[in-house]
Amino acid sequence: MKELLRVGCAAGFSGDRTDAAAPVVEALVASGGPAVLIFETLAERTLALAQLARRADPDAGYEPLLDDLLRPVLARCLAAGISIVSNFGAANPVGAARRIHALAHELGLRAPRIAVVEGDDLSGATQRPLLDAALGGAADGLSMVSANAYLGAEAIAAALLDGAEIVVCGRVADPSLTVGPALAHFGWARDDWDRIARATMAGHLLECGAQVSGGYYADPGIKDVPGLARLGYPIAEIDSDGHCTITKPAGSGGRIDAHTVKEQLLYEVHDPLAYLTPDVTADIGAAEVTELGPDRVRLSGVRGHPRPDGLKVNVCHETGWLAEGEISYAGARAEARARLAAEVLRERLQGLGPLRADLIGVTSVFGDDAGRQLAAQPPGDTRDVRLRIALNHAERRSAERLVREVTALYTCGPAGGGGVRTALRPRLGTLSCTVPRDQVPARHRFVPEERP
Known part of the structure; x- marks a missing residue:
């Protein structure tokens, strides 16, 4: 059995706090084991705005706060071997990768190995027939700004197994930022639905950043949260069976207990028995939430079913x-x-x-x-x-x-x-809409291109 994988989340959307990552990284370093830092910075409208920004400037189109998010922690992550996985590539993952290389140079660091995940962008002319077929008459006369498929975790896992220290994605499903590192670390089969579903729900708990730490939960006098101004962002400790324990950096504000975890577990889940993702159909009907101690909550009992045949496209x-x-x-x-x-x-x-x-x-x-x-x-x-x-x-x-x-x-x-x-x-x-999975091949490549 491989040791625990710790995944810390330092952003839940584009525009989130930029000082959240440092305490998370220090907690990951202190744990002494394999660890990954994720930033979740995309939403549907965010990606469209990024595409518009790239139209105006071909070098733009990635997360505007990229420097602010990474500058405080890049050196620490590279030195400690903490992988960074994020969708802050938005409409221009290659541009984001180049900017990270430039930032590393400015900080006097060695050049990191950065992989970009591609395949989600379906806005090109060659993909228009695919979208027309999926949208039917709704596509007539449409002035399209962006079209992106929700990719899964496999390309992220492949990039990490290929030696990437930083993986920059565009539109991948939010939980896949966690599932990818878990697949790479534990070596699960791609149809090990129960384990993948458990890692998916661990990613679901992490993906909104400080919500699970009490941020979106707080309601004075009813659901009080201490230290709301200095919330600790969450860390998931994932075991070899995919079960996770959710915690946060010691001494940080907020609270993680059965209540906050249950609220986030159900957040934006349309069907608890069939939560559809590109990686798996997760079933939390028999899930158990157990408080292990202060700010330590274990999620178990999640089951998985085969993933959908199609991929969602916005x-x-x-x-x-x-x-x-x-x-x-x-x-x-x-x-x-x-x-x-x-x-x-x-x-x-x-x-x-x-x-x-x-x-x-x-x-x-x-x-x-x-x-x-x-x-x-x-x-x-x-x-x-x-x-x-x-x-x-x-x-x-x-x-x-x-x-x-x-x-x-x-x-x-x-x-x-x-x-x-x-x-x-x-x-x-x-x-x-949804499109056939085999029509959207995901892939990774290193930036800059590596030569044999």
Whole structure:
């Protein structure tokens, strides 16, 4: 039986804290055993925005915070033999790999062996027939920004077995960042569904960073979390059967207990008996969560079934322009003035399409684009109100009208409005489909290319 593999996660999305990695790395070093550091930085919209950034600059398109994430820990990881696996390659894994090489040089480090995983990007002309077949009529007239398949763990494992110290991915399934190192370390068969499913759920617990450490769990007076400002990011100790124990760096803030683990275990799981991933269909129907001690929780009892025949693909496409405007009203009759401003804007922008009006602090989260919720909410006497107005339109010129009309409220009334802020940006839509697995070959290669 091989010794435990420890996998620490230092990011749960693009824009996460950049000081999380150092305590995780120190905890991994202190453990003295095989260890991997992962950064999960992708979401559906994140990848589309990365593709747009690459259109503007061919050298861009990877995680914007790459330097900030890696600079504090790169030297320590290379010296301690801690592998780094991440999807921060986004739309440009090769560009990310080159930037990491440059960063290592700037830090006076030796050149690391960096592998990139490719095959997820289906936005090229040669893949369009594949997408058209999968989307059917929904593909007609689509102005596509990105199309990416959710790859699994096999290419990550192959890269690590080939000697990669850093593996840079684009779109892989979030749990696969953990499954890949486990496959490489333990040498499991690719159809060892139970073990792969257990590693998948270990990756699922890690993938959102500090959520499992109490971040997304915290609710004052109901679910209190100590040290929320200095949350410790999670570490999974995975054994040779795939079972895991979730913990965090000693002395860090947050909490890991049966409650936080159960919440994260069920997070975004559509069917607990059949959680579909590219690597396996995981079944947590008989899973057991056991507290072993302070900030140490073991997950066991996960079962696995054969992986799906197809791979999920997200297609992001242009859907017009989103125009937004905000203005504040305060003091006596503030809410009434904000409601009147919304009525004025609805009248002046009539015919452009649905106009969403939110009274932040009164009706916003539970609002709706048709304005029904706002109309149903009895007028109150809130004395501090922020009005938000939003419009989506296919044409930029029409969307710009909202921006001008909100600004005009300064002098056109109602009285006392101030603090106007407006924004206009392209809006993206997402379509999902599945494609045959054998039509999306994943592969890895080293950057720079290694010669015999």
